[in-house]
Amino acid sequence: MAAAEEDEPILSGPEEEEEAGDEEAAKRHRQLVDTLSTLSGGKRLRATERTEASRQISEFDVGGGADEKVVLSELLKPASASPALRRLRKQLNKAQQKKAVKLPLSKEENERVVREAAYTQTAQDLAKWDPVVRQNRRAEQLVFPLQQESVTVAPVEEVISSWQARTPLEQEIFSLLHKTQQPIKDPLLTPYEKASLQAMSLEEAQLRRMELQRARALQSYYEAKARRKGKIKSKKYHKVLRKGKSRKVLQEFEMLQKSNPEAALEQLEKIEKARIEERMSLKHQNKGRWAKSTVLMAKYNLEARQAMQEQLARNKELTEKVLLESDNEDGGNNSDAEGGLIPDVVNDGHIGMNPDNPWMLGKTCANPKEDIPAQANDSEESDGEEVPLQSLMESEQGQQGSSELQGPGEEETIPMLPDVLPPAPPSPAPEEPFLKETLDRLHTLEDVEALEPEIASQEDRTSSSKEAVLLEPAEAKSSLQAKGAPDLSQATSKAGKKKPAKRKALIDLKAVLAEAPQAVKCPLVPSVVQDEFDADTDQRRVIQEAFANDNVMADFMKEKRRAEEASKPKAVDLVLPGWGEWGGTGLRPSSKKKKWFFIKPAPQTQRKDKHLPHVILSEQRNILAAGYQVNQLPFPFENSQQFERSIQAPVGPTWNTQRAFQRLTAPRVVTQPGHIIRPITAEDANLPSQKDKTDGARKKPDLRLATSPRKGRPHYSAKKKKR
């Protein structure tokens, strides 16, 4: 119907003039009807008549009469008339074509939709925590509480203002403070001070200020200068400075002596006191860093030596106990004091020894006889080492004596020695350790040989011991020095030629399989010039020599055979005579039974090490080792290598530096005792603040409420209903 009506205005468009005529007719008709109805006498409501042009369709009273229907076409007449409203017309057209609105959803359905929407939105909101959570889970270390509370400093005034004096003591103090009107806030000036400041005249104040400024400037200059001076590293400068100072003091003292003896006495006392202090302290005692370094330098440097001596002298001077003047010997006192400066020991020392040696200055030599040869020996060596060396020398002398005593006994143990060894080198010093060490080594080697029961005849033992004896000094010598005589090398080569022949006889040829025995070069005595690298190879050779008698290969073969035997599956004989048979002596179990109860071994699988002559592969599970083995790959690891690597990397302080150790052992979660750990917040996680989010979230429900207005506060609505 609406569509039909819609059509009308379009159709009636061109017939406007005709319609005006129609209206006129309709009006007449209505008047006629009205008059008729009045005649009939019934009370009828009549539309108010107006004589205006737009009487029929007014904006207030759409329908002319009660019986007349509003026709859309009539309403839309002006719209169709003006081209400006064409859009509106189109929209109306479209609206006409649309279907009717569906029925509203049931309450449950509606709620479900709302829930779903809310859930998806909440899930989206929560997604913002994903990166935070991931980061926290992966974090090497988490320190709780997350929000570190910052300590705020409250200003003093604030604290004071809230504080009240309660106890009598506090009140008393407060009253005192208030009496003097002590200020609490800045500026910290009492009224009196303020008044006095104000009382000062302007010029005076300016003058005073200038003075203060100058003083401050001067102070800063001096400070800067002092700092600069303090930074000077030159020792010479400081020395000169110190000397200058002391000279000055002396001069002043002398001046004073002349002019004012009393003051001079005081000064003297001061100097004396300084001396005593010095004595108490440990300065000039040759213990400082400088002194130690100078001791080393003194050997080469005359100046250093002198400086050393000077210091010692000073120490002597300072540490000298001054006899009190009250002592009776007045005349001798002077001489003593003079002598005190240079101890008589020094004078003694000057006779026989190097006068420059500072170490001999302070010493009283109890037995000069011993001292003198030591002196002679050590004159080349450094002064600093002298004291320990001296004791060493003494011990060495003792050793010499002992070695002399032991001499014949030792020769018994090494009868071959003179044959092999060339004439001893001229310097006697290395010979002593050589002899001594061999004894020890011999002993150990015998021990080693005692461990091998099978071989080692008496001859072999002696020969090997000889070798060891010979080898040992060789080592010692090579490490000590290479000063030996040139003919030494010849001797070694000789010995080297001799050796292999003997060795070949000793080693079991069969045992060494196909491998040709290597001729072992035996450096019996060190060659003249030996590199540092030789020491290593030397060592290896020595070991080779020492264990040459072991039939390692044979042992290994034997062991392997044994292992093979052990791994072979064995037959089990479970035959018990007398079971199910007649018993008695001389009876044997039947062959059938034997067959029945004899369990044959399973055929052996091929050993894995069958083709590996130098390896024994055990296929047994080691129960002892199982306790230490992880039998499953733990979770976060992807392969066994990864896991093994993680186990092999040590974390302890024995293998790692302090810093690395701390880093490696840092705990995953750190909590501070006594601190409340609060739940994480958006601020902690540096997320956009909660407020914006919640505001945004609040807007959305408003929109939603428009669709379901009752959803909002069901409780309230219920109440309203009740009322």
Add this chain to the structure above:
Amino acid sequence: MKVKVLSRNPDDYVRETKQDLQRVPRNYDPALHPFEVAREYTRALNATKLERVFAKPFVASLDGHRDGINCIAKHPESLSTILSGACDGEVRIWNLMNRVCIRTLQAHEGFVRGMCTRFCGSSFFTVGDDKTVKQWKMEGPAYGEAEEPINTILGKTVYTGIDHHWKDPVFATCGHQVDIWDEQRTSPLCSLTWGVDSISSVKFNPIEMYLLGSCASDRNIVLYDMRQSTALKKVILDMRTNTLCWNPMEAFLFTAANEDYNLYTFDMRFLDKPLMIHMDHVSAVLDVDYSPTGKEFVSASFDKSIRIFPVDKGRSREVYHTKRMQHVITVKWTSDNKYILCGSDEMNIRLWKANASEKLGVIVPREKAAMNYNQKLKEKFQHHPQIRRISRHRHLPKNIYSQAKEQRIMREARRRKELNRQKHSKPGSVPLVSERKKHIVAVVE
């Protein structure tokens, strides 16, 4: 002639003060320190043994209640204060430092069903069997003043639980429905219902504070959004969930303590499958509380024990029990991550160390370093059989031990049956359902 002199920097070997330790120069050349793995293994073994030797978790017992303890609440601002409500309606406030009760008040007639503190710590709320919600001051009444609540709200039904918003003056109660209240009003801001059931517990999410979780007696867990005053989603499990607790560090995680002896950790965005099932209890789990670091949680069970679970592990790392401790009804992890409180049937609150072998008191830096090192070693070698055996060994009461064994057998039998059924039926007709999905009955939107 130039002479080379051996010189050392005294800073390397001179102590600054007498009290300093002697400096020991170390050479880290690995050749000098062989057998590192073996040595560290031995150290780890010793550390593990010592850990077991020193594992003495029980700290104190607070006695004074005259009935079983039904709920415990932590003070939000003070570590040394806790509140406990008993089955006779009595609420006690305790000082943990002195281990004494500092205040006692008769809050309700009948059970104190739930209790929570206000976020500022100035007052606390209790709900009880007498259908009231009461707000109390944290400080006791002054001399001569009567012990009276600040506010009392009389409801129509029994409230079974209460929780306070973490920031706003809003709290939520549960009973027949979840009510959200403004502190200033005597009628709820809104009531959230979804089906007819009695809801046993409601908890606010501590991070996204508009979220609520509740568990109802018709075996479901329901999530609500306070902003939109609507429920979000509901997951139905095999059996009833007693309580749930939100993770305080990961907004979307919560753990539910279930009657079927298990705990379920859910991501609230994926409710169709729990992230982890924590099984070790041998009876219904009654309460659960997260550690403030969000890495672990503690659960209280009807089997007279409490257990500590890592969030990402299915098995517990620790079990605490004593002869005298009966059914544990409520448990809390203190806010400094150091202690655990549990309230049980036999009227005692027990204080446990969260880390059984932890040393209490002042720890000097060296000691701390050594402890860290030991911890690291234990971690490193944790998979080795001997160490694992020692570190996992716990003594259990006989009934728990035997029940655990029984359940293991039952579980195994069930599994076997399932496998057999699958084996002997048409391929594909008996699907293999994962353990995690097995316990979820449905997810309702």
